[in-house]
Amino acid sequence: MSILDAQHDLSAFRQEIRDWLSKVVPPDWKARMARASxxxxxxxxxxxxxxxxxxxxxxxxWPQEYGGAGLSHRHLVTVxxxxxxxxxxQSRLFTISLIHMPxxxxxxxxxxxxxxxxxxxxxxxxWCQGFSEPNSxxxxxxxxxxxxxxxxxxxxxGQKIWSSNSMYADHCLLLTRTDPNAQKHRGITYFIMDMxxxxxxxxxxxxxxxxxxxxxxFLTDVRIPAENMIGAENNGWxxxxxxxxxxxxxxxxxxxxxxxxxxxxxxxxxxxxxAAWLRDAQLHREFISFLAEMQAARRLLRRVLEESDRPxxxxxxxxxxxxxxxxxxxxxxxxxxxxxxxxxxQAFALLAEEPFGSPMFEFMSxxxxxxxxxxxxxxRNIVAERGLxxxxx
Amino acid sequence: MVTSATETAxxxxxxxxxxxxxxxxGVLAEQCGSTELHAFIDGKSxxxxxxxxxxxxxxxxxxxxxxxxGGLGMGAQGLAILHGELGRQSAPGPYIATLSAAQTIVExxxxxxxxxxxxxxxxxxxxxxxxxxxxxxxxxxxxxGVSGTLRCLGATDAAFLLAPADDAWVxxxxxxxEVTAAPxxxxxxxxxxxxxxxxxxxGVLPDAAATRAALTQVMALAVxxxxxxxxxxxxxxxxxxxxxxxxxxQPIAGFQALKHRTADLATRLAVADEMVRHAVQRIVTDEPxxxxxxxxxxxxxxxxxxxxxxxxxxxxGGVGFTWDFDPHIFLKRVRxxxxxxxxxxxxxxxxxxxxxxITASGRSALELGL
Numbered sequence: 001m002s003i004l005d006a007q008h009d010l011s012a013f014r015q016e017i018r019d020w021l022s023k024v025v026p027p028d029w030k031a032r033m034a035r036a037s038x039x040x041x042x043x044x045x046x047x048x049x050x051x052x053x054x055x056x057x058x059x060x061x062w063p064q065e066y067g068g069a070g071l072s073h074r075h076l077v078t079v080x081x082x083x084x085x086x087x088x089x090q091s092r093l094f095t096i097s098l099i100h101m102p103x104x105x106x107x108x109x110x111x112x113x114x115x116x117x118x119x120x121x122x123x124x125x126x127w128c129q130g131f132s133e134p135n136s137x138x139x140x141x142x143x144x145x146x147x148x149x150x151x152x153x154x155x156x157x158g159q160k161i162w163s164s165n166s167m168y169a170d171h172c173l174l175l176t177r178t179d180p181n182a183q184k185h186r187g188i189t190y191f192i193m194d195m196x197x198x199x200x201x202x203x204x205x206x207x208x209x210x211x212x213x214x215x216x217x218f219l220t221d222v223r224i225p226a227e228n229m230i231g232a233e234n235n236g237w238x239x240x241x242x243x244x245x246x247x248x249x250x251x252x253x254x255x256x257x258x259x260x261x262x263x264x265x266x267x268x269x270x271x272x273x274x275a276a277w278l279r280d281a282q283l284h285r286e287f288i289s290f291l292a293e294m295q296a297a298r299r300l301l302r303r304v305l306e307e308s309d310r311p312x313x314x315x316x317x318x319x320x321x322x323x324x325x326x327x328x329x330x331x332x333x334x335x336x337x338x339x340x341x342x343x344x345x346q347a348f349a350l351l352a353e354e355p356f357g358s359p360m361f362e363f364m365s366x367x368x369x370x371x372x373x374x375x376x377x378x379x380r381n382i383v384a385e386r387g388l389x390x391x392x393x
Numbered sequence: 394m395v396t397s398a399t400e401t402a403x404x405x406x407x408x409x410x411x412x413x414x415x416x417x418x419g420v421l422a423e424q425c426g427s428t429e430l431h432a433f434i435d436g437k438s439x440x441x442x443x444x445x446x447x448x449x450x451x452x453x454x455x456x457x458x459x460x461x462x463g464g465l466g467m468g469a470q471g472l473a474i475l476h477g478e479l480g481r482q483s484a485p486g487p488y489i490a491t492l493s494a495a496q497t498i499v500e501x502x503x504x505x506x507x508x509x510x511x512x513x514x515x516x517x518x519x520x521x522x523x524x525x526x527x528x529x530x531x532x533x534x535x536x537x538g539v540s541g542t543l544r545c546l547g548a549t550d551a552a553f554l555l556a557p558a559d560d561a562w563v564x565x566x567x568x569x570x571e572v573t574a575a576p577x578x579x580x581x582x583x584x585x586x587x588x589x590x591x592x593x594x595x596g597v598l599p600d601a602a603a604t605r606a607a608l609t610q611v612m613a614l615a616v617x618x619x620x621x622x623x624x625x626x627x628x629x630x631x632x633x634x635x636x637x638x639x640x641x642x643q644p645i646a647g648f649q650a651l652k653h654r655t656a657d658l659a660t661r662l663a664v665a666d667e668m669v670r671h672a673v674q675r676i677v678t679d680e681p682x683x684x685x686x687x688x689x690x691x692x693x694x695x696x697x698x699x700x701x702x703x704x705x706x707x708x709x710g711g712v713g714f715t716w717d718f719d720p721h722i723f724l725k726r727v728r729x730x731x732x733x734x735x736x737x738x739x740x741x742x743x744x745x746x747x748x749x750x751i752t753a754s755g756r757s758a759l760e761l762g763l
Contacts, residue, residue, distance in 0.1 A: 077763055260759050268752060285741040288748060291759065292689040296667035298761055324660045383659055384652035388632050393647035 002056040004069045014078050017057075021086040024051050029089055031353045038212065042168055045093035049124050052091070058122040062102055066118035073250075073309060080250050084257035092213075093165050095251065096127040096173065103246025104173060104190075108231045108239045113192065117171065128169035130160040130193065130217055131240070137162075138378050140175075141184045141237060145219065147176035147191065149226070154178075154191065156199075156222040162372070166202050166215035169195045173243060174224075179234050190236035192228040199223075209364035210350055241314075247373055249308050252319075256301045256326060260294060263333070266355040277340040290333050297326045317387035320379040327369035327376060334363035405470055413471070417453065417478040425482040427630075427719050433485055434580040434722065441485035441548075441583075448486070449517020457496050457611075462511035469676040472496070472611070473618045473669060480622030483722050485581040487520045489619065489733075490547040493612045494521035494555045498598075500607040506564065506596040513552070522547025522554045522567065525584060527609055527734055532558035532565075538591035539563055546733065548583040549574050553595065555608070556587075562604040564596035565589060579725040609734060610684050613691035614672055616730045621665045624698035627723040628658050631705040638710070651708065658701050665694045665701075682758040685747040692737035692744075698727045 003020060006012040026032070033041060052058045061076045062068025083090075091098060098121060105114050117125075136143040145158025156176060166172065172193040179187030193200070199222035204212040231239040267287075270278055277283045300322045307313050337359035338345055345359040352358040370376045384390045425444060433440035448454050456471030458464025465471060472492060479488055495514040498506055513519040522545040524530065532541035539558040547554070549572050554565045571588040598604045632655055635646035645651055672690035675683040706713040706720040713720050731737065751758045 074763070081763060264752075264757060264759055267748075271749065271752060281738075281742065284745045285738060288689065288741050288745045289693055291748070292668055292686075292693045293664060295671050295686070295759065295761065296664040299667040299671060300663060302761070302763070318663075321660050321663045324656070325664050377653065380653040380656035381649070383656035388652075388655055388659060390632070390636065390646040390652050390655065391644060393643060393649075 004056040004060060004071070007069070007071060007075060010074065010078065013075060014082060017079060017082040018086070020055055021082060021088050025086055025088045028353075030087075030351060033089075034349065034351045034353060042093065044089070045091065046124055048089045049091060049094055053122050053124075059098065059102075059118075062118060063106075066102075066114055067122055068118075073305065076250050077253060077305060080254035081257055084254055084261055087258075087261060090254070090258075093126055093168065094121065096129050096164065096169075097121045097125060099246050099251055100129060100173060100243050101127045101171075104230060104239060104243045107242050108190075110227075112227070113230065117192065120170075125171065126165060126169045127171050127173065128163045128166035128195070128215070129243070130163055130166075130172045130174040131243075132162045133159055134161050138375055140240075141188065143175055143177060143188065144180075145174075145176045146180070147178050147189055147224070149178075150223075152226050153223045154189075154226060154229075156191075156193070156219045156224060158219050160217035160219070161205075161214075163202075163215050163217055164213055166195070166217055167204050167212075171195060172217070173230075175236055175240055178236075182234065185237045187234055188236035188240070189233050190230040190239040191224050192230065193222065193224050197222050197224070208367065209361055210348075211365075244374070245314055249305055252322065252326070253301045253305055256294075256298045259330065259333075260298060262355045263291065263294065266337075269355065275340075283336075283340060286336060290329065290336065293325070293329050294333075297322065297329055300325065315386070317383045320374075320382045320387070323369075323373070324376055324379050324383070327366070330369050331363070331366040334359060334366045338363045405467060410470060410474060413467075414474045414478065417475060418481065420447070420451065421478055421482045421484055425484045430483055430485075430581075430719075430722060431717065444484055445486045445517055445520070448488075449515075452515075454492065454495075454517050455515030457492060457499070458511050458515045459499060462499075462507055463515040464511065469611075469614060469673045473614060473673045476615045476618035477622035477669070480619035480726075481626040483581045483623055483626075483726050485583075487522070487546070487548040487551065487583050489612060489615045490523045490545070490551070490583075491520045493608060493615055494523050494553075496611040497523075497555060497604060497608040501562075501598050501600050501604045502596070503598070506598070509596070510553070510564070519552035520548050520550070522551040522585060522587065523608060523612070524556050525733055527605060527612075528739075530557075532556055532563065532589060534559045534561070534563075535591070537593055539565060539594055540590050540592070542586060542588045544575060545585050545587050546582070547585055549585055551585070554587055554589075555598075557601060557605065558594070561601050562598040563594035564598070565592050566595050577725075577729060579729040581722065581726055582729055606684060610676070610687045612734050613687040613740070614669070614676065616733050617665075617669050617672065617687075617690040617694040620695045620698040620727050620730045621662070621669050623723045623727055624665065624701040625662050627702055627705045627720055628655070628662060630719055631655075631708050634709060634712075654704060654708065658704060661697050661701055665697050668694050680760075681756070682747070682751055685744045685751070685758055688740040688744045688747075691734060692740040695727065695731040696737060699724075699731050702727050 003016040006016045049058060056069060059067060060069045060071040064070045102118060131140060133143050133145060147154040147156050172195055174191045174193045176189050176191060177187055178189040199220040201218040202215045205214040205216055206212050304319050304322055307316055307318060337356040341359045349358040350361050356362055385392055429440055432438045452465055453475055455464030456467050456475050460466045491514060495511060498510055525544050525546045532539045543556055551567050554567055570592060573586045575584045575586050577584050636644050638645050668690045672687045675686045702724040706724055709718060709720055712718045748758050
């Protein structure tokens, strides 16, 4: 069975997804994952990807020649919307595989790279990203991980950090320095690195929210075949812009929609149990203000999606404005949830079954929004300089 | 609500709306720029009168009024555009009172009242006054006459007042009423005190609750759109100033501390614009949650715009504290907007009650569509 058979009628397509989700999503998955070990979580993520694959929803938005179904943006948004509505698991283990890798290879990869790597994702291949370094965070272009040509290979030495799911990854999107004498943006080269190569060591990083989603990569004399280069030597910075731009769009949209259902479920539950905060006029007002901002944020996310199909999209600062507004809003919402939950809300727990069931976990996790993917301070630079035309000094 | 006027509006495409906005913006930029505005607030011109006459000739005052009554029938979409652009230039004149009264008459006025007043309002021949706040204050009715004192939004030469009188709303001819101007810090707005003694209404709108709700919704949208337009405009002016003002040998626009603040202002403005658009959309498609979102657009947008406009004064430095620069004009206007209709806390309380009711009925107030 493939849900894609219904693609020509959008409302039938939506109904098929809804029916499938109601059958496939285990009702207790959140409770199970709240107690799961890392291995159980990874197994669950792989199972979920396999289920999506069975009905044609693993990589439906990719071109048909690379194993996708060439679905339109509207279809993809519909999928995301239904996933959020059903509170289905996110495919977090596969974020780089599904978004960043195709976002990079489709415009910049060779034919051989595209046919080799794109189809692999539907079979569960996990990708990670090797961009940031301990001394190159916001100033990414100052990266120092070296790549030196040796025959038909490059030899890599250096360190990478904040690499999501690198502990489980098969491949890595890697930025390296090939010309240390060139101006910093001009000496960078982009590679696909096999994570099983000798000399690759990954150490998980424990986060402030108790999880370990990031890893640190230590690369010692790792040999990468020259054919794994994406784009030309020393042209990696330009290729990297495609990777970074791919983060915008559907994934944030889905996040916004999930928050909507989460807030709604939280509110319904509060009404049902007659929660104390409902009797506090000031808290009630605060909550209703969040809803107004949330609707605005969801509308802005829809604008980003509309815009992303247009040629001038890469120059837009709207994604930065959206990131600033939605991540700060998320932080304020989580902060509200912590305040109203009292001491119980700070009992140690990770993913909870109830909406905002572990508010302190959600609050600590909200920093990933304001810090990852270019800190909000970098977003402010972008808005001011590119959007408002204020000078770079 | 605002359904009858918006049946045609829902079919308006974005290109038509953009063209409309551009035409209004072009006229106002030419005639209500900073120089003209300063001359007006210093009492050196009758800009409010000339703009009003022109608005009537150009059909602006009929944007929300259905075609059979001499308007263009563009409902909430047309009104949001007009108020947004008037706000951008801090244009003086009794627009919020008149256009909101007209829209309320469209909703709950009855045929005779519509026939009498709507064509005159659409042409600009008559302007209206409405209570500045829609709280418990009311005129009193005794026999055929109404009496009482109300502080209203509207010009001293307003043709009529639309106001609550006990268990109904009434239209009172102001030609023979005692009307005194109440000078405000915001000199771009007319506020008047109306004193009535046994005046005979020229029209009665018997459904008080529906009339109050209609006026609240249309005023909320007007005030929100005006605030968002004004705050965006003064932010743009502020950024332009920061690019020319040099200190420490460079334009102050290059300092990161200031850049980050303006980025935050731009973010707040983007959110405010979406809140206005959301309210418009819910009104146009006549959703049961339209009132909720119009109320919240007013409460959230006016407060955000006060913060933005306040920061624009500060980002100007010393000249921001002078009468001769623009920021104070915009700040005073948005401060008045913030307290019109009713306190924002009360609007949020109403919205919370509406949310609870919608949720209890098994529906969602958060639908957006794709």
